[in-house]
Amino acid sequence: MASYTVAHGKAKCFYDHYERKADLQHQTHYCPGCGHGIVHKLIAGTIDALGIQDRTVLISPVGCSVFAYYYLDVGNIQVAHGRAPAVATAVKRSRPESIVISYQGDGDLAAIGTAEIVHAANRGENFTVIFINNAIYGMTGGQMAPTTLLGQKSTTTPFGRNVWNEGYPLKVCELLASLTGPVYIERVALGDNKQIMRAQRAVRRAIEIQTQGLGFSLVEILSPCPTIWKMNPVEAQHWVKEEMTKTFPLGVFRDRTKEAERRPAPAHAPPLAEIPRILGIANGASRRAAAAAPLNDAEPRDLRIKVAGFGGQGVLLLGQVLAEAGLDAGLEVSWLPSYGPEMRSGTSNCHVRLSARPIDSPLVSRPNVLLALNEPSLRKFLPTVEPGGWVFYNGTALAEDCHREDVQILVRPFTKMADELGETRAGNIVMLGALLESTGVLSEQHVNGALRRLVKSERWLEINRLALAAGREAARKGNGHEK
């Protein structure tokens, strides 16, 4: 018997026996003449040739090739329909040394997963997509794919794909080539041996680009599905070559391997001991030794403060200064905003609690201090103030119908006073000065400390210093409190 040499043996990265298959472990689950077997072989041959078997992670979403992990002896992740590019993105980002291959069909990539493939391509993710286009849904039994040809019959286009009902076949390479991100995009076919050899080169090129760290590569492979097409393997291969290529021309749609820059390597992780400092929580970064000092008052008090006004009046900041200063003073504190959409002309309020005891509810429904920066806020919240509580109102006088005898009300044109200091927006801090002066809560030192942390610019710190002084002065002058 003549001796012979095996020119094309089984690729090393194919399993010898398909033990992950339930039965018939010596053969694949692909039909005779199916393109998947050929493409698996092209990928396996490339993995062997590039010596990347240990590094390779194959992502297989829904479709006949969901079971690619039966055959390829590499790391395998099976994923949801259409989402392979999202999964591949994260695998590659967290394991930059891995070689990630997303193996997707036409329904998966070009219908349900359109968003994921477009955005992964646009980000220039450094993984490789092998896109099998057989113009039909194979695994689910022959429904229309986004790449089904015009006039082609499927179980959901029983009269043939009609452009007025289903639109045109989606041309993925052309679509993705309109983006700047991708490095390499080629469409090949399995229509004859010559085309298959070309496909082999394309697959290898695409994966090599990834090993070089250049970025996103995609190979679309026009592939036969004889069973669903109701053809024999030879007819199916012929149909790929003669019919599919009319709608899907072969060729390289993008190649910027020469000018593409290597994707920068991820920055080195800092030492673990550095993490608290990075998060701003290392000792010394967060500043206080909580000395349990009571409020300035002789008797410890539970302050339930409501701050309210228009958006832009510094309502939330005023509340935050109080909470920060309270924390500095060793008190339990909470700050809760009534947040809204980031739009103009909204109203804004926040709830602040300062207490010597643990705070149960951070919500203030019955305030004992109301800071009303406009009239609607006064009208809304004045009735909720506890008898004996404090009210600070930014205005010139109380309306006849908006008044209470059982609370202490200080009415001052705080915004106008800030205007006179040259900064309208400091009205909130003028009001804060009046609050500190009238009630004696919180020391100057703690309030200044809070302002220094919250206000970054020197100019504003100076404005706030003047504003606080003006507020204190206003509270001292003119009969003190109006009732």
Added chain:
Amino acid sequence: MAKQLIKGNEAIVKGAILAGCRAFYGYPITPASEIAEAAAFYFPQAGGVFLQAESEVAAINMVYGAAAAGVRVMTGSSGPGISLMQEGISYLAGAELPCVVADIMRGGPGLGNIAPEQGDYHQVVKGGGHGNYRTLVLAPSSVQEMADLTHLAFELAEEYRNPVVVLADGYIGQMMEPVEFPAEAAAPHRLSWAVEGTAETRHNLITSILLEPDLLEAHVRALEAKYRRAEREAVRFESWRTEDAEIVLVGYGIVARVLKAVVEQARARGLAVGLLRPITLYPFPVAEVRRLCRRAAAFLVVEMSTGQLVEDVRLAVEGRRPVEFYSRTGGNVPSAEETLDFVQETADRHSQMAVPEGQLAYG
């Protein structure tokens, strides 16, 4: 130890990084956006990955990818985004991948509004995706717990190889309180089952497809056994002033904070009221509810939905005691005053059923 005044949403991110989380994938949505914003700031500095995905669908599948690759990973969103993530959460549970998902609940259904609500209880606690799976659900009610329970969430996710949801409402996410963080950061570590693209992990397979009915049933039973174990071992709750309580209030998140004030005010009126605050919503503190049945005349569930948590309380009570219900929705939080009125009514209705001191009721 020093404390820091920060928002709940930011506390989640710091807690996550301290727990060894090094990947964040998300999509902005009010009132959860500060999570993505803080993650964008801190994760890259900590040597991690941050990526703003094209959608919540993509984000949760990126979480799937990072989890499959063996890194601690999380995402954060709010109701509408969580709805979109449910498919991915089902796959994560099916493939037994650990991850942490923060849901900062807002008003629904549909676009609803961005104010706090608790209407995601069913979709999160009961598992809003397809198939027989559960997510473990932790419900913080303070900013400190946003940090602490996020840390715990990563431990549980790995222990059970299952998604864990930190379920908070818009107020817990948006409010600021002092937080004390642990002094040391946990080190990221390797997981033997992950697919890392290395020789050691080459034979690993992450999948959720099992075509053979017998194989899938065995898998589903294994998941079930895992959830039964969580029901035995992972339950957490705060039982506050319940020892002598005739009316037991039940609530979580911001509502539990209001209920603490209600308990104080009710007791000042001479009403024997306590609070059961489930910290794990799944597994639910069923045994504690049953224990409280011995003493309590009635339960009063307060939530910011039209009745979701209350179903779990009723299932646990199994008809032993009346379960009353009070709710606000649309972004309104029940005030202590209105809740106290309802507590008074409840007490008046059930006082004749109150169990005399020292005597055990059936239960």
